[in-house]
Amino acid sequence: MKRTKLLFAFLLALFTMNGVAQDKPIENVLVCKGMIMPDSLPVHNILLNEAYIVPAMEMYPDWENTRVHYTAELPDSFRIDLTGFVMPTESRKITDIFGYRPRRRRMHNGLDIKVQTGDTIYAAFDGKVRITSYQRRGYGHYVVIRHNNGIETLYAHLSKKLVTEDQNVKAGEPIGLGGNTGRSTGSHLHFETILLGKCIDPALLFDFKNQTTTGNSYVYRKPGSKYIENGKVKYAGPEPKYHKVKKGDTIERIARKHGVSQRTIMKLNGLNSRSILHPGQNLRYQ
């Protein structure tokens, strides 16, 4: 018991030195520590864990209720803790994936999941509601939540919002009802996962088909950044890019268009030379 107390005092001192403990909610820091700090863990393991928990609290110095995406300096790498998640919807049906839509010449910053109007939408992790707003030509009724694990999640096209700005929420708490508001054809949930203003493909974190996460954590790496794996220096790959399959497209044609090899496309999408492409399907080519 004495040892635990000492450890807390030590870590608290460390946080204070880094300027974390001032006007930030200290109980969040303690909650994080409590979750990962069984008595038996060696100190160095705890400090290793802290290495990515501290930035999660420090990364967002300001709190405001207007900008959904804003530009902030991203760290070279950041581990997103996915434990304690709850799926935002029980629906398993993805109707559109993340990525560039050439026909509309714009990015689709999230994942579309089929939901019915009135279906309950849940907070994916513990956090604090940063924005509840309405965009007639965009998101419709939407909610943005900042989570203790460092990411923000956005839920759009809701028929009703069930939370208010600055409200603390628990993972799994109902935050709205599914709908078809804003720029939407047919009721669905538009779901975004955002790290410091940058949209990350939610499919890298959440597996809606199997109603789970892709693992206990996901490491975001800045494209081209250096990292060590199994004692070897590696470089993070480029941002993923996607091609929406049109009628008559073949792997060969898509490969030529984007200047990549057919093998790359097959490997990235789990295809082989006999795979049949379907119009509307999104293929990753980078």
Ligand SMILES: [Zn+2]
């Ligand atoms: Zn969408």
